[in-house]
Amino acid sequence: MLLLSGGFDSPVAGHMMRERGLELRGVHYSLEPVTDDASTRKAEKLAALLGIEGLAVLRVGKAFGEIASKCVHRYYFVLSKRLMVRLAAALAKPAGCDYLITGENLGQVSSQTMQNLAVIDAASDLPVVRPLIGFDKQEIIDRAKRIGTHDVSVGPELCDILGPDRPATWAPLARVLKEEEKIDVPGMVGRVVQSVQKT
Numbered sequence: 001m002l003l004l005s006g007g008f009d010s011p012v013a014g015h016m017m018r019e020r021g022l023e024l025r026g027v028h029y030s031l032e033p034v035t036d037d038a039s040t041r042k043a044e045k046l047a048a049l050l051g052i053e054g055l056a057v058l059r060v061g062k063a064f065g066e067i068a069s070k071c072v073h074r075y076y077f078v079l080s081k082r083l084m085v086r087l088a089a090a091l092a093k094p095a096g097c098d099y100l101i102t103g104e105n106l107g108q109v110s111s112q113t114m115q116n117l118a119v120i121d122a123a124s125d126l127p128v129v130r131p132l133i134g135f136d137k138q139e140i141i142d143r144a145k146r147i148g149t150h151d152v153s154v155g156p157e158l159c160d161i162l163g164p165d166r167p168a169t170w171a172p173l174a175r176v177l178k179e180e181e182k183i184d185v186p187g188m189v190g191r192v193v194q195s196v197q198k199t
Helices: 010-019 038-050 061-070 074-094 112-123 137-147 171-182 186-196
Strands: 026-032 056-059
Touching: 010 074, 010 137, 026 038, 026 074, 026 137, 056 186, 061 074, 074 112, 074 171, 074 186, 112 171
Parallel strands: 026 056
Antiparallel strands: none
8 A cells, every 4th residue: 555645655655665566555645625626636646657556545634633622743753644644544454455565665755754653553453565765856857767757756745734843853752642642542543544536
């Protein structure tokens, strides 16, 4: 199950795994109603280029807004990513997927540190595969150009719109779990998964 945004990284990660013989399914997280559906349209085009049929679209705007408003803001990215892997796993199991694939890579943004990635992984009961973990941005862009996803991915990404200016680079698991006590995570997962749309 590929966590597919409208940006450069996740399509390249998905393409790399497909080249290794994996059959892909995809899930996209739309921040509607906080934003419009532009990222979903991009993700649909990218899914078609990657040969992914039936992209699952989850509207997470309200859930992410709740995280931003109720939890300590500097932990927003770790908390929202933990929700994303939970949601992906909930869709992956019925679809027969054994792994989650993300486009995350080490240190490209301040929240993507080894500590934070480990805390994100702790929320998933499926293994999270990150084929781009050691890549830098230019390597990813060059690959995107080669595989034909670059032009679709160009443009502003709004996935950070609710995020803090200074996200935590070292989020202790115990503190993150305390923050999750402020929100109803199982209820949030259930509500978002029930609203899934297939494109």
